[in-house]
Amino acid sequence: MMNFISLLHPFSLEIGLAIIILGLFFLDLFSVQAKKNIGSWAWGLTFLLLLIHLSNWKHFVSALSSTYVHDALSFLLSVFFLITLLFILAMSKSYRHRFERGHSEFYMLILLASLGMITLASTTDFLLLFVSLELITVSFYVMNTYLRTDPKSIEAGLKYLVLGALSSGFLLYGISFIYGLSGSTHFSDIARYASSPEANAKVLLFGFLLVMVGVGFKMGSVPFHFWIPDVYEGAPTPATAFLSVGSKAAGFFILIRLTNIFFPHFQNAWVLLFTLLSAITLIYGNLGAIPQKNIKRFLGYSSIGHAGYLLMGFAAGSTQGLHAVLYYLFSYLFTNLCAFWVVILFSKATESDEIADYAGLSKRSPFLAATLFIALMSLAGVPPLAGFFGKFLLIRAVVEKNLIWLAVLGALNVVVSLYYYLMIVKKMYIDEPQNPETIPLDPSSKIGLSIAIAGIIGLGIFQAPLLQWIESAVKSIL
Amino acid sequence: MESVLFYTFATLVVTTALLVIFSNHPAYSVLYLVLTMFGLASLYVMLHAYFVAAIQLMVYAGAILVLFLFVIMLLNLEREGEESFRSGPSRWLALPLTLVFLVELYTVVMQIHIKGSKGLSVEGNTESLGHLLFTQHLLPFEIISFVLLAAILGTTILSKRNWK
Amino acid sequence: MMEYASLLIVFAFAAFVAGLLIFLTSILGPRRKSEVKEQPFECGFDPITLPRGRFGVKFYLVAMLFIIFDVELVFLFPWAVVFKKLGAMGLLEMIAFLGIVVVGLVYAWKKGALEWE
Numbered sequence: 001m002m003n004f005i006s007l008l009h010p011f012s013l014e015i016g017l018a019i020i021i022l023g024l025f026f027l028d029l030f031s032v033q034a035k036k037n038i039g040s041w042a043w044g045l046t047f048l049l050l051l052i053h054l055s056n057w058k059h060f061v062s063a064l065s066s067t068y069v070h071d072a073l074s075f076l077l078s079v080f081f082l083i084t085l086l087f088i089l090a091m092s093k094s095y096r097h098r099f100e101r102g103h104s105e106f107y108m109l110i111l112l113a114s115l116g117m118i119t120l121a122s123t124t125d126f127l128l129l130f131v132s133l134e135l136i137t138v139s140f141y142v143m144n145t146y147l148r149t150d151p152k153s154i155e156a157g158l159k160y161l162v163l164g165a166l167s168s169g170f171l172l173y174g175i176s177f178i179y180g181l182s183g184s185t186h187f188s189d190i191a192r193y194a195s196s197p198e199a200n201a202k203v204l205l206f207g208f209l210l211v212m213v214g215v216g217f218k219m220g221s222v223p224f225h226f227w228i229p230d231v232y233e234g235a236p237t238p239a240t241a242f243l244s245v246g247s248k249a250a251g252f253f254i255l256i257r258l259t260n261i262f263f264p265h266f267q268n269a270w271v272l273l274f275t276l277l278s279a280i281t282l283i284y285g286n287l288g289a290i291p292q293k294n295i296k297r298f299l300g301y302s303s304i305g306h307a308g309y310l311l312m313g314f315a316a317g318s319t320q321g322l323h324a325v326l327y328y329l330f331s332y333l334f335t336n337l338c339a340f341w342v343v344i345l346f347s348k349a350t351e352s353d354e355i356a357d358y359a360g361l362s363k364r365s366p367f368l369a370a371t372l373f374i375a376l377m378s379l380a381g382v383p384p385l386a387g388f389f390g391k392f393l394l395i396r397a398v399v400e401k402n403l404i405w406l407a408v409l410g411a412l413n414v415v416v417s418l419y420y421y422l423m424i425v426k427k428m429y430i431d432e433p434q435n436p437e438t439i440p441l442d443p444s445s446k447i448g449l450s451i452a453i454a455g456i457i458g459l460g461i462f463q464a465p466l467l468q469w470i471e472s473a474v475k476s477i478l
Numbered sequence: 479m480e481s482v483l484f485y486t487f488a489t490l491v492v493t494t495a496l497l498v499i500f501s502n503h504p505a506y507s508v509l510y511l512v513l514t515m516f517g518l519a520s521l522y523v524m525l526h527a528y529f530v531a532a533i534q535l536m537v538y539a540g541a542i543l544v545l546f547l548f549v550i551m552l553l554n555l556e557r558e559g560e561e562s563f564r565s566g567p568s569r570w571l572a573l574p575l576t577l578v579f580l581v582e583l584y585t586v587v588m589q590i591h592i593k594g595s596k597g598l599s600v601e602g603n604t605e606s607l608g609h610l611l612f613t614q615h616l617l618p619f620e621i622i623s624f625v626l627l628a629a630i631l632g633t634t635i636l637s638k639r640n641w642k
Numbered sequence: 643m644m645e646y647a648s649l650l651i652v653f654a655f656a657a658f659v660a661g662l663l664i665f666l667t668s669i670l671g672p673r674r675k676s677e678v679k680e681q682p683f684e685c686g687f688d689p690i691t692l693p694r695g696r697f698g699v700k701f702y703l704v705a706m707l708f709i710i711f712d713v714e715l716v717f718l719f720p721w722a723v724v725f726k727k728l729g730a731m732g733l734l735e736m737i738a739f740l741g742i743v744v745v746g747l748v749y750a751w752k753k754g755a756l757e758w759e
Contacts, residue, residue, distance in 0.1 A: 018742075541709045549702065608724035623740075638703065
């Protein structure tokens, strides 16, 4: 029995989340009273879990023949996912009116996807990586289709299902090549094989490229971006927000773990691949966003653009690049979730996601307009907000590697993005509202949005603590 | 003898897989897919992966394809939908891209020299699989139960007619 | 490998017999086509609708749930083979796995997904 408990210890976070999920199932099935407040239950329990997890800091272990590690990096990533989870759970509450069937299932799916993300944060083995990715993807299939009488939601679910299954197939095919060469799915064994004299770098590169198809789908980088606009538009908005932060970050986190294995062995191909991917993704995302009429679609294109910025960090391939990626993701977490939360609150009051209806928002709800303004400015990268510092780190990392043209392209895209973000700001502040009714806000959303704004401004001004944490985390995997 | 068997089954798999794509009626596609799955199972047997072969037949050929048939009958596809599905400019982009991929695949596969590994010992195949699954790969195994849970949740909520 | 040759022969023989029967009926059977014979038969009426009707979505629900539990069962086989070696740990591992899936079963049951309405 002692044996069993000591075996469980490294997985305390996963087990905690699993218990929350199963507990919510029972609350939903057997208690009419708790069923009504299941969102609050989920939020409270997850918050408790985050506190316990934070107090466990520095208990680093590895388990299961080290296919699972709890190092400084996985600690950082799991905190990232838990914060995302708390935001998503909170904003789903404002979206409840759209669910004609039970809302409790939606919370459970969010938690199930988060469980996949949290195991993903600690994985050092392709098998575990694949299964966690599948858990994330399967939960998203259902979440995207959740508004089951809305044709757009069905379309979103179907597109995500077909392309998701295809990309999983590519991922598996790539893993099988890597496994066939190295005889192991374990990252450190693969790294050992890759640096041994008998290694076949070409085939390894081919396997890696196939894996990149699956990862690229998650990240939403061109040319694996086709699903993004339609799925972002059709899916329930909390699911879209979760896709744009949690699922996207999952892709980048996988790539961070893989960088050390593959980057040293085909540096030239790696740099070429990621500079190209980054450049195309930047241009496509930022130009695609300009003509959009629907705010969710608009944020979808802008999220493609952000994937382009993040890929710049991998094009640099340096430790600085990885620091920049992680910092950017944290700033993106607060910024993007803040923007989506405003979208949810706005659509709750007006039942519209059209950009045209945002006209005169500053008169209808000054708070929402100001919040969206700050979020959009941070997305564009205006100082002193978080988005600016993230972009600064990325461009600096690229310049250090002498990829000047990519840095220039990144800077140009900042200008383009500033243009289309300001278009929305103009709508909100200068145009007259068609319907001057004020938009009511509940206090809990106000608190949540204020926290997100505090995150955006805080990360923009006080960079040092997070940056130090990120540096120590990246050091743990070198 | 072995290479004769391999090429027989490999041809079977490839031809039926092509027929899945090119047959006109989705129900025929599914039936060809059953044959593909059988061919794959025989290839697994030749690799001494008996457990995987058995699972392939039980789960894929047995259960999943029956579900496919159900869905096709459920949809009652009319002919009109098919044309728009097949045309479109992306179709002409697909061909060169596929060719590039195939050439790449060919050059890569020609380079591999896999050091003759016949998998695990013939008798203990399922046993060693079980051993790995329940020791080293325990976490993926437990995560799968959550994948199944998400699937049950999804099926129920999306396709149940009367909700209570 | 070779011990499975007999299995292959049985397969080949079965395929041969089935193919032979189809082939023989197609050449030996008499064929007298006429317009009346070619028509679909519907109790003397002219056909009203297409023969393939729609299935109810409940079939899909049942089939889908069946597959999920089928996949669950697959994991019991390798477990049963090494059960004795794993000891109590193995039992607990499997109880956790099954327990989680059973929660799903209870959920589907309570929501009435197993009822035929």
